[in-house]
Amino acid sequence: MSIEETEQEIIEEFEMFDDWMQKYEHLIDLGRSLPLIDEKNKTEDKLIKGCQAQVWLQSELKNGSVFYTADSDAIITKGMVALMVRVLSGHTPEEIINAKLDFVEKIGLIKHLSPTRSNGLVSMIKQMKLDAVAYKQFKV
Amino acid sequence: MTELKTISKIGIDIEKIRADFPILSRKVNGRSLIYFDNGATSQKPQAVIDALNNYYVHDNANIHRGVHTLSQEITVAYENSRAVIQKHLNADHSHEIIFTKGTTDSINLTASSFGKKFISKGDEIIISVMEHHSNILPWQVVCEEKGAILKVIPINDAGELMMDEYKKLLSNKTKIVAVAHISNTLGTINPIKEIIEAAHALNIPVLIDGAQAVPHIKVDMQALDCDFYCFSGHKLFGPTGVGILYGKEKWLNEMPPYQTGGGTIKTVTFEKTEYADLPLKFEAGTPDISGGIGLAAAIDYINKIGLDNIAAYEHKLLLHAAGELEKIEGLKIIGTAKEKASVISFIVDGLHPFDIGTILDQFGIAVRTGHHCTQPLAERYCIKGTVRASFAFYNTKHEIDEFITALKKTITMLK
Numbered sequence: 194m195s196i197e198e199t200e201q202e203i204i205e206e207f208e209m210f211d212d213w214m215q216k217y218e219h220l221i222d223l224g225r226s227l228p229l230i231d232e233k234n235k236t237e238d239k240l241i242k243g244c245q246a247q248v249w250l251q252s253e254l255k256n257g258s259v260f261y262t263a264d265s266d267a268i269i270t271k272g273m274v275a276l277m278v279r280v281l282s283g284h285t286p287e288e289i290i291n292a293k294l295d296f297v298e299k300i301g302l303i304k305h306l307s308p309t310r311s312n313g314l315v316s317m318i319k320q321m322k323l324d325a326v327a328y329k330q331f332k333v
Numbered sequence: 334m335t336e337l338k339t340i341s342k343i344g345i346d347i348e349k350i351r352a353d354f355p356i357l358s359r360k361v362n363g364r365s366l367i368y369f370d371n372g373a374t375s376q377k378p379q380a381v382i383d384a385l386n387n388y389y390v391h392d393n394a395n396i397h398r399g400v401h402t403l404s405q406e407i408t409v410a411y412e413n414s415r416a417v418i419q420k421h422l423n424a425d426h427s428h429e430i431i432f433t434k435g436t437t438d439s440i441n442l443t444a445s446s447f448g449k450k451f452i453s454k455g456d457e458i459i460i461s462v463m464e465h466h467s468n469i470l471p472w473q474v475v476c477e478e479k480g481a482i483l484k485v486i487p488i489n490d491a492g493e494l495m496m497d498e499y500k501k502l503l504s505n506k507t508k509i510v511a512v513a514h515i516s517n518t519l520g521t522i523n524p525i526k527e528i529i530e531a532a533h534a535l536n537i538p539v540l541i542d543g544a545q546a547v548p549h550i551k552v553d554m555q556a557l558d559c560d561f562y563c564f565s566g567h568k569l570f571g572p573t574g575v576g577i578l579y580g581k582e583k584w585l586n587e588m589p590p591y592q593t594g595g596g597t598i599k600t601v602t603f604e605k606t607e608y609a610d611l612p613l614k615f616e617a618g619t620p621d622i623s624g625g626i627g628l629a630a631a632i633d634y635i636n637k638i639g640l641d642n643i644a645a646y647e648h649k650l651l652l653h654a655a656g657e658l659e660k661i662e663g664l665k666i667i668g669t670a671k672e673k674a675s676v677i678s679f680i681v682d683g684l685h686p687f688d689i690g691t692i693l694d695q696f697g698i699a700v701r702t703g704h705h706c707t708q709p710l711a712e713r714y715c716i717k718g719t720v721r722a723s724f725a726f727y728n729t730k731h732e733i734d735e736f737i738t739a740l741k742k743t744i745t746m747l748k
Contacts, residue, residue: 213362213695218746245687245703245718266717267685268747269692312687 196288199280200296207300216301217269224271227278230264241313241320246270248313252324258283259325263317270312273305277314281321286329290322344642350727353378353634357727364697367732372517372676372723373701375548375570377631384630385572388623395619397596411622414629415612421632422562423553424579428611431585432620435576436544437467439563440511442578442615443540444471446588447509454480457506461486461494461523462713463516466706468542472511486512488713492519492668500531507532510539514546518705518721519668520651520676522550529559538584544568548725549647549674551640554579566624570725571631575624578615585611592617643726647675650724650733657737661744667719678705678719684747686720692746693720696739 194202210216230239234251241248246267253260261282265271280296281289297303306315351357354376359366368376394403396411412427419427433439452458458472462485469483476483484507486499494512503510510532515522529539538560543552547564554562561584566575580588590597590608594617599607608614635643654677658664663682681689690702703718704711711718722736 214746217692217695221747246685267687269688 196280196284196292200294203276203280203296204299213301220272220276220302221268222272223275224265224268224273227264227271227275228262230262234262235264241316246312246314248274248317250317250320250324252321252328254286254328258285259289259328261321261324265313267312270305270314273302273312273314274317277318277321286325289325290329292322294318344639345646345726347727347729350638351729353380354727355379355382361697361699362695367696367698367728367735369722369724369728369732369736370699370701371548371568371725371728372545372705372721374567374573375725376727377570377572378634380634381571381627381630385623385627388626393622396622397613407622411620411625414625417629417632418577421636422577422579423555425555426582426611429554429579429582429585431578431580431612431615432625433563433576433578434574434621435565435567436542436563437565437576439561439576439578440468440540440542441471442591443561443563443580443588444475444511446591446615447538447584448475448479448481450588452479452481452508455506456481456508457484457502457504458482459484459486459499459502459507459510459512461499461512462488463492463494463519463521463707463710464511464513465517465542465544466708467544468511468513469709481508482506485709488521491670492516492521493670494521494523494528496524496527499528503531503535503537505535507535507537510537511542512539513542513544514552515543515549515674515676516668516707516710517545517676518678518707518710518719519670520673520678520723521668521670522546522672522674524672525559526557529557533558538581545674545676548635549640550644560584566628566631569628569631570635571628572621572624575621575628577628582611585615590614590617594618596620638726646726647724650728650730651675651677653730654722654724654733654736657733658740661737661741663744667714667716675724676721677723678721680716680719681744684744686718688747689720689740689743692743693736693739696735696743698736698739700736 230249230251235249239249239251241250246265248265250263261278263274263278265274297306356376392407394407396408415427415430419430452475458481460472484502487495489495514525525541532539540561541559543562543564547569560581562579564577567573597609597614597617599609658679665680667678686702690700693700701721
C-alpha cells in the first residue's frame with residue numbers, strides 16, 4: 194500500500210465518526226495499540242523533546258525501506274505518532290521525503306501540528322524525514 | 334443562577350461584568366468558551382479595547398518630542414497613565430514607574446542594570462524554588478557574568494516558602510532578594526512583607542515579581558517598602574507588550590541605563606553622553622504608547638469594581654473549585670498553601686496533563702498544562718507538569734461546575 198493509499202484509508206476510517214469524542218477515543222485506542230518501542234531504544238538520543246509531551250523515535254533501514262518505532266508519554270500524542278508510523282513505516286527514503294501528510298488536516302486533527310511547543314509531534318515528523326534523508330544520502 | 338446572585342452580594346455584578354468582556358461570548362469548538370487560563374493572560378474589557386482603538390483612530394503621535402498638538406496631547410495622556418499607575422501602586426513618585434515590555438523585561442532590566450553596578454564576584458542573589466523562569470534566568474546570567482552565586486529558598490510540601498531557611502540564607506554577601514508575590518503554578522501568596530523586612534534589616538534590597546498578584550490583590554509600594562516591583566499589563570486586563578517596573582528612586586538613580594538610544598539622554602556628543610533623569614533614562618526608543626494608555630484604562634476599570642471585591646469573589650471561586658476537585662478520585666492538588674490566590678494546579682493518577690488539556694479544549698475549556706515555566710518547581714514535586722485552572726473575576730461558579738463535569742468525562746475517556 195502506498196503512502197497516499199494509507200492516508201486515504203485513515204481519512205475514511207475517521208469519516209465514520211459523528212463527533213469529536215468518538216474521534217479522540219479512536220485516537221486514544223490507536224495510541225494504546227502502537228507496538229511499544231524497545232525499552233533499549235528509549236534513550237536520551239532517541240528522545241524528541243517537546244515542551245510537554247515527550248516522543249521517542251527509532252528508525253532502521255531494511256531492504257531499502259525505512260521502519261520506525263516510536264512512543265510518547267501522552268496518549269493523544271501517541272495516537273498521532275501511531276498514525277505517522279502507520280503512514281510512513283515500510284517505505285523507501287524517497288517516498289518518505291516526498292510525503293505531504295495532508296491527511297492530518299483532512300481528519301480534522303491539524304491543530305496537533307501547530308507550532309505551539311506543546312507536543313513533540315512536529316519535531317518527530319521532521320526527525321522521521323531527516324532519518325529518511327540520511328538513509329538516502331549515506332546509503333546507511 | 335441563585336448562587337451567582339449570592340456571590341454577587343459581596344459587590345460583584347457578574348452578569349454586567351461578563352458583558353464588558355466581548356470575548357467571553359464566543360464559541361470554542363462549538364461550545365461556550367470557559368476561560369480558565371487567566372494566569373497566562375487575562376481577557377480585555379471593552380473599556381481597554383476602546384482606549385486602544387481611540388488612540389489609533391484619534392490620538393496617534395509620538396510622545397515627548399513634537400511641538401504639534403497631537404504630540405503634546407498624547408504626551409499628556411501617556412504621562413497621565415503613568416500617574417494612574419503610580420496612584421494605583423501608591424508609589425512615592427511617578428518617575429519611579431518605568432514602562433517596560435512586561436514582567437520579564439522589568440526583571441531583565443533590574444538584573445542587568447543593578448547587577449552591573451552592585452554585584453561582584455562572590456556576592457549572592459537569593460531567589461526561591463517556586464520562581465517563574467523569568468525570575469531565574471536573568472539572575473543566572475548576572476551570576477555567570479559576575480561570578481556571583483544563586484541561593485534558592487526551599488518550600489514545604491504545601492508549597493509555602495520555608496522562612497527559617499530564607500533567613501539563614503541572608504548574609505552580608507547577599508546583594509538582592511528576588512521572589513514572586515504569588516506563585517504562577519501553586520497560587521501561593523508569599524509573605525513578602527516579612528521577606529522584605531528581613532532583608533532590609535541587613536540593608537538588602539528586594540525585587541518582587543508581581544505578575545500574578547496585581548490582577549488579584551491590592552499592592553501598596555509604600556506599605557510594602559519593596560525596592561522593585563514588576564508586573565505585566567496583559568495579565569491585568571490590559572494590552573500585551575506593556576509592563577511596569579516600579580523602582581525606588583534611590584536605586585534607579587544609581588543604576589546605569591539598561592538599553593540606550595532615543596529618549597534616554599540630555600546631551601549627546603561623540604565623546605560623552607549625559608543621560609536623562611528618571612524615568613526616561615530607562616525608556617529607550619518609542620515606547621508602547623497605546624499599551625501604556627490601555628494599561629491605565631484597565632486599572633481604572635478594575636478600580637471601579639474594587640480589588641477587595643475581586644479578591645473576595647475569587648476566593649469563593651477558589652474554595653468551590655478546590656472542594657469539587659478534591660472529590661475526584663485519583664486527583665491531587667499541587668499547592669495547598671494556607672494563603673492562596675485563585676490558581677489551582679492538579680495532577681490525575683496515570684494521566685498526562687497534556688492529554689487532559691487537549692480533551693478539555695474540545696469541551697471549550699481553556700486551561701494551561703505543563704510545567705508553567707517553573708521547571709525546577711516541577712522537579713521539586715517530582716512531576717512532569719500539572720493542569721492549571723486560574724480564575725478571574727469574570728469567571729463563575731457555574732463555569733466551574735461545567736469544568737468539573739467535563740473533567741470527569743475527560744478522565745473516563747483517558748483511563
